[in-house]
Amino acid sequence: MLLLQLLINGLVTGSALGIIAISFSLAYSTTRIFHVAHAGIYTLAGYVAYALEKSGAPDIVGLLAAMAICAVAGALIQSELYARLAQRRASHLAVLIASLGLLAVIQNFLASVFTPNILPFGSAWRGRTLSFGGVTLTEVQIATLVICLAVFPCSLWFTRRTVLGKQIRAVASNPFLAEITALRPQRTFVIVMAIASAMVAIPGALVAFDFGVQPYDGTTVLLTATIAVIAGGIGSLTGAFLMAMLISVLQNLSLLVISGEWSVGVTFLIFLVFMLFRPRGLFTRR
Amino acid sequence: MDYLFSYLILASIFVILGLSTNLLVGVVGIFSVSQAAIFGVGAYTVGYALSNDIMGFVPALALAAVVCLVLNVLITLPSLRVSGDYFVVTSFGIQLLATAAFTNWDAITGGASGMAGIPTADLFGLPIDTSLKTLILTACVACLACFAFRLVMRSPFGRLLMALREDELAVAAAGRQVLRAKVEAAALAGVFAGVAGGLYAVYLSFIDPSTFDLDASVLLLTMVVLGGARTLAGSIVGPFVVVALPQLLSLIDLPTAIAASARQGIYGVLLVAFMLFRPQGLMGRKI
Numbered sequence: 345m346l347l348l349q350l351l352i353n354g355l356v357t358g359s360a361l362g363i364i365a366i367s368f369s370l371a372y373s374t375t376r377i378f379h380v381a382h383a384g385i386y387t388l389a390g391y392v393a394y395a396l397e398k399s400g401a402p403d404i405v406g407l408l409a410a411m412a413i414c415a416v417a418g419a420l421i422q423s424e425l426y427a428r429l430a431q432r433r434a435s436h437l438a439v440l441i442a443s444l445g446l447l448a449v450i451q452n453f454l455a456s457v458f459t460p461n462i463l464p465f466g467s468a469w470r471g472r473t474l475s476f477g478g479v480t481l482t483e484v485q486i487a488t489l490v491i492c493l494a495v496f497p498c499s500l501w502f503t504r505r506t507v508l509g510k511q512i513r514a515v516a517s518n519p520f521l522a523e524i525t526a527l528r529p530q531r532t533f534v535i536v537m538a539i540a541s542a543m544v545a546i547p548g549a550l551v552a553f554d555f556g557v558q559p560y561d562g563t564t565v566l567l568t569a570t571i572a573v574i575a576g577g578i579g580s581l582t583g584a585f586l587m588a589m590l591i592s593v594l595q596n597l598s599l600l601v602i603s604g605e606w607s608v609g610v611t612f613l614i615f616l617v618f619m620l621f622r623p624r625g626l627f628t629r630r
Numbered sequence: 631m632d633y634l635f636s637y638l639i640l641a642s643i644f645v646i647l648g649l650s651t652n653l654l655v656g657v658v659g660i661f662s663v664s665q666a667a668i669f670g671v672g673a674y675t676v677g678y679a680l681s682n683d684i685m686g687f688v689p690a691l692a693l694a695a696v697v698c699l700v701l702n703v704l705i706t707l708p709s710l711r712v713s714g715d716y717f718v719v720t721s722f723g724i725q726l727l728a729t730a731a732f733t734n735w736d737a738i739t740g741g742a743s744g745m746a747g748i749p750t751a752d753l754f755g756l757p758i759d760t761s762l763k764t765l766i767l768t769a770c771v772a773c774l775a776c777f778a779f780r781l782v783m784r785s786p787f788g789r790l791l792m793a794l795r796e797d798e799l800a801v802a803a804a805g806r807q808v809l810r811a812k813v814e815a816a817a818l819a820g821v822f823a824g825v826a827g828g829l830y831a832v833y834l835s836f837i838d839p840s841t842f843d844l845d846a847s848v849l850l851l852t853m854v855v856l857g858g859a860r861t862l863a864g865s866i867v868g869p870f871v872v873v874a875l876p877q878l879l880s881l882i883d884l885p886t887a888i889a890a891s892a893r894q895g896i897y898g899v900l901l902v903a904f905m906l907f908r909p910q911g912l913m914g915r916k917i
Contacts, residue, residue, distance in 0.1 A: 372715075378715045378718050380718070425902065425906070428906060429905065429906065432906075432909075434905060434909060435659075435909075435916070435917065437655070437659055437661055437917060438905045438909050438916075438917050439905070440661050440718065441661070441851060441855060441901055441905055441917065442901060442902050442905035442906065444663065444848065444851070444898075444901060445848075445897075445898040445899070445900070445901025445902040445905065446898065446901075446902055447898070448845075448848055448894055448895060448897060448898025448901065449895055449898035449899055449902065450898075451894075451895075452891040452892065452894045452895030452898060453891075453895055455888070455891035455895075456888040456891045456892055456895065459887065459888075460890075460891060559891075563722070563726075563844065564726060567719065567722045567723060567726065570718075570719050571719060571723075574716060574719060603734075605730055605733065605734045606730060606734070608723070608726045608727055608730050609727055609730060611723075612723040612724075612726075612727055615719065615720075615723060619716065619720075623716075
């Protein structure tokens with residue numbers, strides 16, 4: 345039964361991780377910026393939800409507010425930082441360092457305001473559990489699974505069927521051509537970053553409802569998500585989502601064999617295996 | 631006086647580390663947030679060898695240098711195989727993995743509570759037991775490292791590394807061995823970090839995982855960015871300024887609970903601001 349419980353837990357965290365992975369993939373494949381500060385946005389979402397809960401708002405308001413605030417933050421990061429760096433012809437390395445610096449700023453700002461400790465939520469539904477077939481899940485976990493599994497097809501539909509989604513893919517596949525056909529890549533980048541940031545706020549808030557908020561957790565989470573993106577094949581949202589599920593399940597099952605402190609090691613091992621045998625990822629088409 | 635000594639000792643240790651990071655990030659242009667992990671391996675190697683009386687200080691330092699050389703080459707190898715952005719993931723992963731190892735491998739590292747009571751260094755029977763003697767030792771090693779860095783940068787090998795950053799394809803087309811040059815640069819950076827780690831362990835006689843975590847790697851990156859990439863002057867100025875920063879901050883009356891976060895946040899602000907407004911740092915070249 346423990347096996348089944350760990351499997352289900354893996355699927356729950358995997359669905360949340362999957363949304364983080366596809367939001368990162370969306371931003372990365374469009375702007376070509378390895379947006380490390382995305383981990384900061386993820387963390388910010390949790391704290392927005394936390395602050396609202398403390399002031400008495402229901403959790404659903406916290407979730408929606410987190411999405412809105414993160415969307416604004418993401419748009420500002422693109423228009424005020426990345427766009428300016430691009431204007432100054434900063435090297436790829438310089439953009440990466442700036443992104444890392446921004447991550448440090450966000451995390452430590454939150455740590456200064458809210459203390460670096462784990463702050464749990466007080467909402468009643470954290471504790472309410474449902475059991476079926478020997479598996480116990482909290483209501484928060486069920487909400488996480490349902491919402492994240494719903495967001496995934498929506499994001500596929502958005503990038504494939506809507507005009508805006510098609511514009512984004514056009515800019516992603518050829519920024520220069522997009523520019524001369526008046527698609528204005530820089531404007532598209534701002535929109536993409538806003539959407540990706542709003543998306544990452546969903547797992548950001550949901551995971552926080554379950555485990556509480558902590559300022560420095562986001563780095564490991566984003567690392568795991570980027571591994572899913574790479575192993576799934578850059579540019580493939582389905583690949584990223586499925587790999588995130590797989591990694592999370594493997595991480596949870598590995599608890600049967602080794603202790604939890606080494607879960608970074610497990611993730612990283614998966615990454616190295618992929619780098620050695622299939623560096624293009626599982627789901628890329630030639 | 632002790633206070634000044636401790637500042638100078640730490641700054642010279644960080645000069646050696648700054649050179650190591652500068653070689654990888656500034657010169658070759660590999661993004662690295664795992665240099666603190668290598669630094670830590672050097673520190674723990676020397677700490678373990680001295681605490682358990684396995685060997686003297688000089689052989690231990692040499693061992694640390696060799697271990698870090700091999701490790702840094704192994705870490706950098708993926709960057710030769712995969713493109714730049716994949717290496718970002720590798721680098722983060724190695725750093726987090728190293729922190730996990732330092733914290734959980736209790737038998738060797740002492741776990742989260744760290745390794746205490748590391749004996750002081752000795753040079754062929756001459757004990758390095760006062761601050762002044764430690765300062766002379768670290769300053770000499772730092773000067774040696776600076777000299778080595780300068781020689782490397784002026785040699786044909788240094789120019790090859792510069793060219794590598796500008797245009798890897800052109801270097802390969804000119805018949806130079808890209809892979810070999812990168813491995814050699816990583817090896818040198820590893821030696822620097824290992825030696826710095828060893829000096830750090832014997833100077834403080836206490837090491838714990840928090841000194842070698844991701845924050846420490848960000849700190850190292852801040853030193854290189856602030857001083858400036860690719861110049862010796864930058865690699866010296868950066869550490870001296872950044873090591874002084876916490877002391878300056880302690881003049882402002884911050885509550886102790888948030889002092890650490892505030893300090894780390896300021897490093898972040900420095901990284902962003904320098905990348906935006908002065909990518910060449912105080913006295914270096916454009917990163």
